[in-house]
Structure formats: C-alpha cells, structure tokens
Amino acid sequence: MINFLGYNERDFPIPELPSSDACVGRVIEEHRERYFVMCEQGIIEAGVTGKIMFTSGSKNEFPAVGDWVVLTPMDDEQGIIHQILPRKTVFHRRASGRKTGEQVIAANIDIAFVVMSGDEDFSLNRLERYLTIIYEGNITPAIILNKTDLFTKEEVDEFINEIKSRHPDAKLIWTSALTETGIKYVIEHLLPGKTYCFVGSSGVGKSSLINRLTGGERQRVDTLSDSTAKGKHTTTYRELIELKNGSFLVDTPGMREVGISGSEIGLEETFADIITVAENCRFRDCTHTKEPGCAVIAACESGTLNKAKLDNYLRLKRESDFYQMQEYERRQKGRSFAKMVKEVKSYNKTKR
Ligand SMILES: Nc1nc2c(ncn2[C@@H]2O[C@H](COP(=O)(O)OP(=O)(O)OP(=O)(O)O)[C@@H](O)[C@H]2O)c(=O)[nH]1
Ligand SMILES: [Mg+2]
Ligand SMILES: [Zn+2]
Structure with missing residues (x-):
C-alpha cells in the first residue's frame, strides 16, 4: 500500500510489477x-x-x-x-537548441504558477506561451505578479490591468516575496495531496516564493546538497518539495526559451475569445489576416478583441503548426529509413 507524496490509486493504478523487489x-x-x-x-x-x-x-x-x-x-x-506510469498532466516545451521533440519539465502537476515580475521580465506574449503550454498539458494555470514592493501602487495596478485586459478570467495573485504581500493568497490554493509547479524566467522570485511557503525551512524530501550551486541562488535542477500541509511544490530553473510544440488545445484555451469570434468568419480556413468577411479582424477594429493578443495568437499558431509539420516529416523519414533497412536485410537473406 503506497501512501505518500500525493499518491492515489485511482489516478495511478499500480501496474503488474516486473519482479517481487520492484x-x-x-x-x-x-x-x-x-x-x-x-x-x-x-x-x-x-x-x-x-x-x-x-x-x-x-x-x-x-x-x-x-x-x-x-x-x-x-x-x-x-x-x-x-x-x-501514465501521466495525468504534463508540462512540456519544445526541446531547446538543436534537439528535436519535446522536453518534459514536470509531470502530474495540478496547478502551474507562472511567476512574472514588473521589471524587464514583464511580457504578456511570453505569459501566453506559458498559458498555452499549461493548458495543453491539462494543467490549471494561475499567474503570480511578484516583486510588487519594487513598484508604486499605481504601477502595480497598471501591470494588473494589462494582464486583465488580455486574460480577464485568469487567476491572478500579486505578491512580494520580500514583504510577504499576497503570500496568503498563494497558500489558499495549496491543498494536501496536490502538486504545484512554479515556472517563469530566471530571477523573478520562484525559489524565494517557495521559501516563503515553506516558512524558510525547506521541507526538502531529500538530503542531496548540490555543490555546483554554491554561492549562487539560481536554481539548477528541478525538485519536488513537500509542505507541512501535505502539498507538493516543484521548483524549476528559469527558462530562457519557452518554445511551444504542437499545442492545438492549449491555443484554443488560451485564446478562447479569438476562437469563439472566429466561428463567424466567412471562410472556414480564414487566417484572420486579410480575408474579406473576417469576424476576428472586425472585432479587433471595433475593440472587442485585443489586436496585440491576436498577433501573438497568429505567431504561436504558426509555431505550433510548424512543429507538427516538422515532427510529421521526421516520423516519415524514420519510417522510410526503417523500411530501407528491412528491405536490405531481406535482400541479403535471399542472396544467401
Ligand atoms: N525586491 C524583491 N526581490 C525579490 C522578490 N522575490 C525575489 N527577489 C530577489 O530576486 C532574486 C532572484 O530570486 P530567486 O527566488 O532566486 O528567483 P528564481 O525565479 O528562483 O530564479 P532562478 O532560480 O534563476 O530561476 C533574489 O535576489 C531575490 O532576493 C520580491 O518579491 N521583491
Ligand atoms: Mg530559483
Ligand atoms: Zn477570420
């Protein structure tokens, strides 16, 4: 009987184990x-x-x-x-650099907190990348605007309004890991047995927030000390941290690239307002860029839809389509290579 780290048998039925000591x-x-x-x-x-x-x-x-x-x-x-074991939810991005495919950042996450701060990190386009990935992975998003202590109340209100102008229904909490403003609203979300991850750029305060939530003393579930991180606070690996109330937090290193992979569902959720209006476009395959009878362009002109959000949607949609096309080609190539190997093998056999 397993009874730890948020395990529940309904979500993760135990498979037949390969051996008695497994x-x-x-x-x-x-x-x-x-x-x-x-x-x-x-x-x-x-x-x-x-x-x-x-x-x-x-x-x-x-x-x-x-x-x-x-x-x-x-x-x-x-x-x-x-x-x-089959994942209930997954946070993955397009593999960075020259690698192909996807990279899983964390699995079986219930809520992902996207942490932003009001300095040069603030970007609604990047926020929408995160939201797309989160919805695509079947995770519930929440947005944290951190470091509010560095700004005046008016400036903070301005950041909040900007986020709300594009995502009026999103869960949004503004915090300061320094003064503890808003921390209690983050705590309200944390339920026993559930798992939460913190994502966002380097330096926005993910680890500082987590330290506040653990009350300063990290309830680390392991004993490993990472010598490479000496003297620096930059997070260098992903880890799961247990809170006293029985919820689990995943701290992640800041991401430089937030590439999306094939993300149809994620885009539909993140840009639900655009998708709904698009149902009224004259053409089924409208690209919402220049077509006559485009309801989306009309809604942007009348101010019902946000033009900057539409531009970002079109960019991310292209990125998602491109990824899917590339993956398709890669699979086809893999298939024809496997076929060739098979043919050569059977040719060699008949020759013998
Ligand atoms: N003024 C202020 N500083 C903060 C706040 N939160 C974090 N910091 C500072 O910002 C710096 C980066 O904080 P971290 O918590 O390490 O950021 P991180 O998001 O974990 O960064 P990575 O691990 O590199 O991804 C540290 O010097 C913190 O003390 C805040 O709310 N207000
Ligand atoms: Mg960190
Ligand atoms: Zn259209």
Whole structure:
C-alpha cells in the first residue's frame, strides 16, 4: 500500500510489477538523466533502463520530476527505472537548441504558477506561451505578479490591468516575496495531496516564493546538497518539495526559451475569445489576416478583441503548426529509413 507524496490509486493504478523487489515511487529530483526517486523504503538514485517502456498517455520516454515510476532497487541507494506510469498532466516545451521533440519539465502537476515580475521580465506574449503550454498539458494555470514592493501602487495596478485586459478570467495573485504581500493568497490554493509547479524566467522570485511557503525551512524530501550551486541562488535542477500541509511544490530553473510544440488545445484555451469570434468568419480556413468577411479582424477594429493578443495568437499558431509539420516529416523519414533497412536485410537473406 503506497501512501505518500500525493499518491492515489485511482489516478495511478499500480501496474503488474516486473519482479517481487520492484516498487513504485515518485521522481523528486532530476539531474542530467539521473533521478532521485522517493519510494516507501527511502530515496533511491536511479537511472533508466536502455529501453524504457512507453506507456500509453506519455509522449516522452524519460522520467521527469513528479512522475510515478516503477523501479527495481539494486541496493539501499541505487536502482533502475523500468516504466513511467501514465501521466495525468504534463508540462512540456519544445526541446531547446538543436534537439528535436519535446522536453518534459514536470509531470502530474495540478496547478502551474507562472511567476512574472514588473521589471524587464514583464511580457504578456511570453505569459501566453506559458498559458498555452499549461493548458495543453491539462494543467490549471494561475499567474503570480511578484516583486510588487519594487513598484508604486499605481504601477502595480497598471501591470494588473494589462494582464486583465488580455486574460480577464485568469487567476491572478500579486505578491512580494520580500514583504510577504499576497503570500496568503498563494497558500489558499495549496491543498494536501496536490502538486504545484512554479515556472517563469530566471530571477523573478520562484525559489524565494517557495521559501516563503515553506516558512524558510525547506521541507526538502531529500538530503542531496548540490555543490555546483554554491554561492549562487539560481536554481539548477528541478525538485519536488513537500509542505507541512501535505502539498507538493516543484521548483524549476528559469527558462530562457519557452518554445511551444504542437499545442492545438492549449491555443484554443488560451485564446478562447479569438476562437469563439472566429466561428463567424466567412471562410472556414480564414487566417484572420486579410480575408474579406473576417469576424476576428472586425472585432479587433471595433475593440472587442485585443489586436496585440491576436498577433501573438497568429505567431504561436504558426509555431505550433510548424512543429507538427516538422515532427510529421521526421516520423516519415524514420519510417522510410526503417523500411530501407528491412528491405536490405531481406535482400541479403535471399542472396544467401
Ligand atoms: N525586491 C524583491 N526581490 C525579490 C522578490 N522575490 C525575489 N527577489 C530577489 O530576486 C532574486 C532572484 O530570486 P530567486 O527566488 O532566486 O528567483 P528564481 O525565479 O528562483 O530564479 P532562478 O532560480 O534563476 O530561476 C533574489 O535576489 C531575490 O532576493 C520580491 O518579491 N521583491
Ligand atoms: Mg530559483
Ligand atoms: Zn477570420
């Protein structure tokens, strides 16, 4: 019987275990393909099997913080992960740099807090990237405007109005990790057994907020001290932190790139106002850029829709479509290569 780290049998039914010493645990830290997994017997440092099994519902083959996994301990400290249990929700972005595919930042998250601050970090377009990713992953978003102590009340109101002008219904909390303003409204969201992640640019105050929520003393579920982070406070790896009330927080390093992958559902949710108006466009395949009878352009002109939001929607839609096309081509190429290998093999066989 598992009874820890937010486990519930309904969401994560235990599969048939590969051996009698195998167990189920939750990934609490990720360091370059090494994982710290909390199991009933304690924390196990684990790698993955060469052929980690794909499970229905999980798009990505590697575990991420928040995942429930099946592992076999080799001793008290080390083990091997065989399987990722199907994810209930997932926060993933387009892999950065030259890598292809998606990168999972965290799994099985109930609410994702997008943290922004009023300085140079403030960007509604970037906020909408995060919202798209969050909705796409079936997670509920909430927005935190942090560092309000650095601004006058009028300036803070201005930031709030800007966010509300594009997302009037979004849950929005303004805070200061320094003076503790608004922290109690964040706490109100934190329920036992639920998991929350904090995302946003580097330096916006994600870890500072988490420190406030833990009351300064990190209820870290592990004992690992990261020597590379010495002297700096920049978060260098993702970790799951347990609060006294039994809720779980995932701290993540600030993201420089917030690329979206194929995100139809995410875009539909984030830009629901545009999608609704678009139903009245004359053409089914209207691109909302120049067509006659475009209800979206008309709504922007009359001020019912926000033009800057539309521009961002069109940009993100292109990005999502482009990603899907690229993935499709990659799969086709992979398929024709596999076919060629098969053909060569059977040719060699008939020759013999
Ligand atoms: N004035 C002010 N400073 C803050 C506030 N929150 C955080 N800071 C400061 O901002 C700096 C960055 O805070 P962190 O909590 O490390 O930011 P982070 O989002 O975790 O950054 P990464 O881990 O790099 O992603 C630190 O010097 C904090 O003391 C706030 O509400 N007000
Ligand atoms: Mg941090
Ligand atoms: Zn249109």
